[in-house]
Amino acid sequence: MSSDFCILFDRVRDVYMTITTIGFQHMQNESGTKCSILTALVQPAPPELIEKCQVVVSGAKSLLVMSTNSVPTTIAMKRTKLDSIFACMNTDSSFSSHVQSEQKLLKFIIPNEAGYMIRNDIFEERLRGCSGIHKVVGLVEPMEFVHWPQFPQQGLSQLLRAAVCCILIDDDGDSYAQLENTIESQLIQQLSLQWTSPKSINMRRLAVVGEVRQINASWRFFKAAHALGVKVVAIGPRGHWLGKGGAVKLAPREASIEIDMTVDHGLSRRISNAIQGYNLPIHGLTTVTEFLLIPVAQAAERLGLPTSPSESFAKSVNKHHMRSELSPDSCRLVSSLDGLVSQITSNERNALPPGPPWIVKPCFGWHSLGVHKVTTLEGLIKAVGKVSRQTAFSRTGEISKDSGWQTDVLIEEYCDGPEVDCNFVLLRGEIIFFEVIDNFPCTAESSEGNADSDNFKETRNVFPSTLPPSEVATLQEALHQAILRLGFRSGVFHVEARVRNSSHQYQPGVDGEPLDLRPNPIHLAHDASVFLIEINARPPGYVDTCATAYTNGVDLFALHILIALRDEYRLRALSQPHQARRHVAISAIQAEKSGVVASDDPWKDLEERSPTIMSRVMDPIMNFGKGDIIEDPQLSTTPWLAAFTVYSLTSRAETLSICDQIKDDFECKID
Incomplete structure (x- = not known):
């Protein structure tokens, strides 16, 4: 490499910084995109160099190549890339004195092979929270073509032009030598995926139907779409925040289409009509809202867009159909409270699933709303009466005039084993991502809870699960087969289950350690088995999906988008978890x-x-x-x-x- 150095300057902000190479190495990453790491020292430029810059350069911003025996010359660089490098150097909201007063250490990632970025914020996503790294800023646009410098012999300036990411190293008092090994190890572990595609990536347009969450609990979905180069067309009711002019930066979308979102037999037709009436081609259709899964799938079928069968969604959304397909003896459907009372009083055989205790829940519902745990027949009858008066997918508890919103009641066997959430990503039946999360006892199961409870709100989820590998493998096999039996082959699935006869149970530790899933001191005679609660054919909730991204580096929102577009290359690439979770x-x-x-x-x-x-x-x-x-x-x-x-x-x-x-x-x- 040449011994030259560069000056980054912003004449408008009066900021002039020298960049000097102090290290360069090829990253030893066998499973991901081949790349190199340039380490550079950034510090305020001396007055004589600033004076040369002001004489030579006419633009407001430029990259200046300096050497001891030549006249300064400017090198073209995208304005957005220069802005991003300045942003990485800056640790607060102002540029001027803060940037110029400190010496900083930066690392730049340079691709060793040519390709198209599969996601332009991949480095921010994968390197978040790494030790020794203060800030990560991507230097590329969605789907941008990147490559090794065309003239690397020209030195630092060409390497900076080719850089795809800028990393600001922490200044916490430790020497750089102490941090270097830690940072290098993390870069290898976190970037162990193919972050470029050898083939060009075409822009795609995705229709997203019925976003019921507010922007603070949905913006990462839209951010993922933008980073993938996917244009979003939002379809929703009149007056929805996505149809208004605000929040475009946090939730970028190309357009919003207002339709009647009443959940009735005509909804799928109204969705398909809206897409057909749009003046640009739409390549995919999706939703993350439980009660819209069926009509959205029906609309996709009508339009010939990628989707799982609407019949499969119908089975998964209807909790009785789902349980009947997989474990019919563990549940009973109640359509009439009088009928249930008659069956119980006449001691009719198989009137109830094994119990007590029992779980009573709506046949259609979400967020554990309307879920009851009961321990007596009296409590069972009371809970069934209460749930039968509720409206599906509602917090109000009021029955809608539309009978389609009313719900039958499901009585289920209760399993007291540890509860888990399992997230699957399937492609043509193959598991390409799987994780197990420990779902701590809910409010109804806490020690201070009543014997009969109607409050099943979750309290804490911990990633990854501490269950032994044998029980994790049992969960993966049993639940994978359950998803396939519903007719699904591709998709993101959030599955809730318990482990019966688990070797672990929730208990506090010694010396005041908090409640956690720990080995059961009592050896159980039976092998562990899986008790399925429900299969949700969608990503988990917003906070849970964000936590999966932090734990594994896998963004389930992005994968949900790519499945709707049948973008298999990027789907496989972005399903690769961190090597160290x-x-x-x-x-x-x-x-x-x-x-x-x-x-x-x-x-x-x-x-x-x-x-x-x-x-x-x-x-x-x-x-x-x-x-x-x-x-x-x-x-x-x-x-x-x-x-x-x-x-x-x-x-x-x-x-x-x-x-x-x-x-x-x-x-x-x-x-």
């Missing part, structure tokens, strides 16, 4: 009482009080804002007050400890 936990915070939220921003307040502990928090969510009314928090229909995700690069125990500390320190005033 992190410890991640999602924890929920319940309001202490009903009332009106008086706090402006509890998460911002906590960050100001405890910045160190909040540095471990990702995607904190508030379900209620200032002025919102919180109903009785003990009701299953009242959402959690807040939720958050934390991570540890060290241990699961540290993750749980951080969760407990945050819950203790979190403050939200409710009047």
